[in-house]
Amino acid sequence: MFSDLCSPAGMSEAPALNDRLRTGPAVSRMALLINPFYRKDPHGSFGKHVLTPTLALTSIAAATPLGWQVRYWDENLLKGPPPHRPFPQVVGITVHLTFARRAYELARWYRARGAKVVLGGLHVLSCPEECAPHADALALGEGVQTWPQILHDVERGCLKPRYEGSYDWHFRHDPPPERAILPRRDFLTTASLIATRGCKNRCTFCYLATRGLKMPCQRREAEDVAREFAATGEPYGVFTDNNLGANRLYLRELCRALRPLEKIWSAAVTINVTDDETLVREMALAGCTGVFVGFESLSAQNLNDVGKNTPHPQDYARRVAIFHHYGMQVNGSFVFGFDHDGPDVFERTADWIEENRLECATFHILTPYPGTPLFDDLRRQGRLLHKNWELYDTAHAVFRPLLMTPEQLDAGYSRCYRRLFTLSSIWKRRPLTLKETIPYVAMSLLYKRANRLWPLVIRHGLTHALWRPLVEVSRRRHVEFRRHLCEHPQTSQSLLVAPGV
Numbered sequence: 254m255f256s257d258l259c260s261p262a263g264m265s266e267a268p269a270l271n272d273r274l275r276t277g278p279a280v281s282r283m284a285l286l287i288n289p290f291y292r293k294d295p296h297g298s299f300g301k302h303v304l305t306p307t308l309a310l311t312s313i314a315a316a317t318p319l320g321w322q323v324r325y326w327d328e329n330l331l332k333g334p335p336p337h338r339p340f341p342q343v344v345g346i347t348v349h350l351t352f353a354r355r356a357y358e359l360a361r362w363y364r365a366r367g368a369k370v371v372l373g374g375l376h377v378l379s380c381p382e383e384c385a386p387h388a389d390a391l392a393l394g395e396g397v398q399t400w401p402q403i404l405h406d407v408e409r410g411c412l413k414p415r416y417e418g419s420y421d422w423h424f425r426h427d428p429p430p431e432r433a434i435l436p437r438r439d440f441l442t443t444a445s446l447i448a449t450r451g452c453k454n455r456c457t458f459c460y461l462a463t464r465g466l467k468m469p470c471q472r473r474e475a476e477d478v479a480r481e482f483a484a485t486g487e488p489y490g491v492f493t494d495n496n497l498g499a500n501r502l503y504l505r506e507l508c509r510a511l512r513p514l515e516k517i518w519s520a521a522v523t524i525n526v527t528d529d530e531t532l533v534r535e536m537a538l539a540g541c542t543g544v545f546v547g548f549e550s551l552s553a554q555n556l557n558d559v560g561k562n563t564p565h566p567q568d569y570a571r572r573v574a575i576f577h578h579y580g581m582q583v584n585g586s587f588v589f590g591f592d593h594d595g596p597d598v599f600e601r602t603a604d605w606i607e608e609n610r611l612e613c614a615t616f617h618i619l620t621p622y623p624g625t626p627l628f629d630d631l632r633r634q635g636r637l638l639h640k641n642w643e644l645y646d647t648a649h650a651v652f653r654p655l656l657m658t659p660e661q662l663d664a665g666y667s668r669c670y671r672r673l674f675t676l677s678s679i680w681k682r683r684p685l686t687l688k689e690t691i692p693y694v695a696m697s698l699l700y701k702r703a704n705r706l707w708p709l710v711i712r713h714g715l716t717h718a719l720w721r722p723l724v725e726v727s728r729r730r731h732v733e734f735r736r737h738l739c740e741h742p743q744t745s746q747s748l749l750v751a752p753g754v
């Protein structure tokens with residue numbers, strides 16, 4: 254197992270596009286959907302990028318009208334630039350700010366050869382004027398309702414420059430994502446799931462606070478979600494919801510629907526779900542082996558400033574122990590660079606993570622996404638350093654923090670990842686029993702110490718095969734754990750291993 258901080262070429266540079274390449278005529282009613290390449294942060298795990306696919310493209314693929322063929326291409330699977338044979342009539346590209354430039358390059362390439370290019374995604378919603386010159390049509394907001402309309406208009410030769418989809422749309426009636434277009438062996442699991450939409454919090458830094466983005470809280474029928482998960486045939490699922498625990502009654506209902514599947518899953522929840530321990534127990538009984546918790550900061554002042562409705566950080570440790578008690582690994586998400594963060598924040602946070610044995614931690618440098626209140630505030634205060642979106646990837650300081658320099662912020666962030674990825678830190682955070690320690694260590698080494706191996710694994714499509722045995726071991730152990738939990742509700746025996754939540 255290896256770890257180093259220089260990015261292998263495949264992880265830092267997009268594949269070259271051949272400008273001299275000639276393509277055949279466009280095949281009518283053929284659409285190509287692309288997830289563009291983005292540069293990977295060498296501090297984090299490269300394995301993170303092949304855990305599970307974005308739902309953006311499979312969701313719109315499912316809404317494709319009859320008579321159209323759809324192909325999927327994810328440049329992050331390191332198989333080269335997207336295909337051109339057969340040449341598609343329409344190319345749909347999902348755009349986030351970090352890979353906007355790559356999306357524009359791809360758009361230029363396909364448009365020059367006669368394809369109609371449609372751009373959609375979060376960055377199109379927050380910066381439509383920037384995106385417009387690069388596309389034949391923009392899809393703003395929700396895409397499941399606009400995609401069929403766009404394709405009909407292409408057929409009739411009357412494509413409009415802009416389509417708008419509202420998040421008021423009842424997504425519980427949406428067709429399940431079209432997973433058959435995904436290369437299954439290239440991901441740990443293709444079961445990316447979504448059960449709810451929106452969030453009651455309005456944290457000033459979150460993408461959900463983007464101007465013009467109105468995403469009311471909505472839920473899908475719990476039974477439909479369970480049916481969809483069962484149909485994937487995957488033993489492990491990842492909920493991509495912003496906060497699966499936003500509505501406790503619903504989460505309980507969902508857990509009851511998932512329980513008979515005997516599968517395992519992980520989800521992002523706020524720490525508030527531990528208010529009700531019986532709910533955490535329901536999650537465990539339903540197969541939840543890992544939670545991704547946005548702690549954001551251990552400073553109550555910071556949390557207050559950004560408007561996050563959360564228990565006091567002094568109570569976080571007790572609440573983490575509740576998850577552990579019910580056999581869930583905790584992946585804590587922390588943001589650095591808030592106004593009350595001084596240069597000591599990094600070591601303090603890393604100490605806390607080790608003390609509380611968080612199996613995994615994800616660090617982010619505070620990043621003002623365009624269109625959010627945070628972006629507007631920092632711009633007004635003259636604290637933005639530049640608008641090079643590629644560096645707005647939460648791994649680079651793009652603004653001047655109050656209590657340290659941008660260089661200190663960058664360096665502290667790197668130090669935290671380096672420290673948490675060391676063998677000694679992995680060991681300090683091991684579970685309490687030997688039986689659990691062995692799979693935990695295996696999983697941690699693969700996730701955190703194998704960045705030299707990952708490009709090979711990804712390029713050769715070995716991701717699924719590599720993780721599969723570990724996932725199956727986790728699943729079986731978890732089924733056993735659930736049985737134990739039912740029979741002895743009072744005992745604690747954390748025993749699972751869920752890959753990188």
Ligand code: B12
Pocket residue numbers: 288291292301302303304305306307308309310312313344345346347348349350351352371372373374375376392394395396397399400445447459460493494495617622645646647
């Ligand atoms: C899964 C996921 C990942 C996966 C896969 C990412 C990928 N691009 O392949 C992994 C784990 C690898 C990942 C990594 C990162 N991610 Co991420 N990720 C997500 C997550 C949880 C779910 C995405 C998803 O499936 N959404 C559901 C789909 C259905 O929604 P959607 O993408 O908006 O698509 C809809 C519309 O926008 C539209 N649409 C979208 N594309 C298109 C295209 C066309 C043609 C049309 C017509 C319509 C259309 O239709 C869709 C259906 O309505 C989101 C949070 C979230 N809940 O959305 C964050 C999120 C997208 N990630 C984010 C970030 C910042 C990152 C990272 C940069 C940093 C980090 N610290 O994690 C890295 C690196 C990626 C990068 N450099 O861009 C941010 C993006 C912020 C922004 N303003 O761009 C988000 C919003 C999280 C957040 N809270 O800030 N991520």
